Amino acid sequence: MRIFLFLTASFAAYGGAAQDTLSLLFAGDVMQHQSQINAAQRGNTYDYEECFSLLKSRISAAGLAIANLEVTLAGKPYSGYPQFSAPDELAKALRDAGFDVLITANNHSCDRGERGIRRTIRVLDTLGIKHTGTFRSPAERDSLYPLIVEKNNFRLAILSYTYGTNGIPVPPPAIVNLTDTLQIAADIAAAQAQSPDVIIAYLHWGEEYQQQPGERQKTLAEFFIRHGVRLVIGSHPHVLQRMERRYTADSATQSVVVYSLGNFLSNQSMKNTDGGATAHIRLLKNGHDITIDECAYQLVWVYKPVTGKQRRFYVAPVDELENNPSFFAEEADFLKMKAFAKNMRELYNKENSGFPEAAPFNK
Secondary structure, eight states, X not given: OOOOOOBEEEEEEXXXXXXXXXXXXXXXXXXXXXXXXXHHEEXXXXXXXXXXXXXXXXXXXXXXXXXXXXXXXXXSSOBOTTSOBOOHHHHHHHHHHTOOEEEOOSTTTTTTHHHHHHHHHHHHHHHTOEEESEESSHHHHHHHXXXXXXXXXXXXXXXXXXXXXXXXXXXTTOEEOBOOHHHHHHHHHHHHTTOOSEEEEEEEOSOTTOSSOOHHHHHHHHHHHHTTOOEEEEEOSSSEEEEEEEEOTTSSSEEEEEEEEBEEEOOOOSTTOSEEEEEEEEEEEETTEEEEEEEEEEEEEEEOOEETTEEOOEEEEHHHHTTOGGGSSSHHHHHHHHHHHHHHHHHHHHHOBSOOBOOOOOO
């Protein structure tokens, strides 16, 4: 159930040679429970701008941002769990906050049947938001997949898959990308034929609420890396799982596996589900040589204050607020965020490889 990607490019003198720099930021699941829909309602309209206001400066500074859209945009009646349909204004707010690409392959893709798949795609197209993972027909998938994104002299191929759709059959002729390794191998070959600098796979996988990746996740990660995917990013468990920066013996080829980024925006309240992380990855390009230069993470937490009788939702940057208790309306909220940060840092300090906590990379 997210994700977000931060991409910028600049030219710099590095080791005496001009190189392109590409910084990426990924985040976890964007969800819409009924309480969130209620909080966004403004008469006959909906407004989600405030949800991302505390992070907008970081997101809008990006050249490209990606998130996992864990809902359909199927129109009224709007609903939260278990079959999501969010107002179109959610997608508009994501775009206005700086997101350019949304992943649509997840276990809720079929919550509203074919109408939900088709209307979600139509809304995203109307808003000018790139997307991948679901398609209205086989012909559409053939023409639009993999998603190719070109930005500042970098060419990316983006793949997206989900483990399933909660037992709801995919309604023909629509397609939801599933983790079928035969199909995935063909898709990777198709991506490689388009000569991308880097192939990215965004996967909806794993067991919910488990902070250790399962064997299926590990097996799939190895499959993608073995077939030439450099960046493997995961969502769905609703809690954080480890991040790995990998090297070959001679460091000639590097790759990254992020098993789960947790929740970016939700109303989940079980232990460790009230936030997530963003993963930052900086690439360097020198001719045809692409190097993973730096990796880092930042923690985010969903702040849910009550103003009057109305609950609000904000995605909060932990590093900016953890030493500012006066920001919070209630001390209890400040302490909850601190507890989340402590638990997640303990996990990452133990489990992460090559992914320290750090500020976003500058352009």
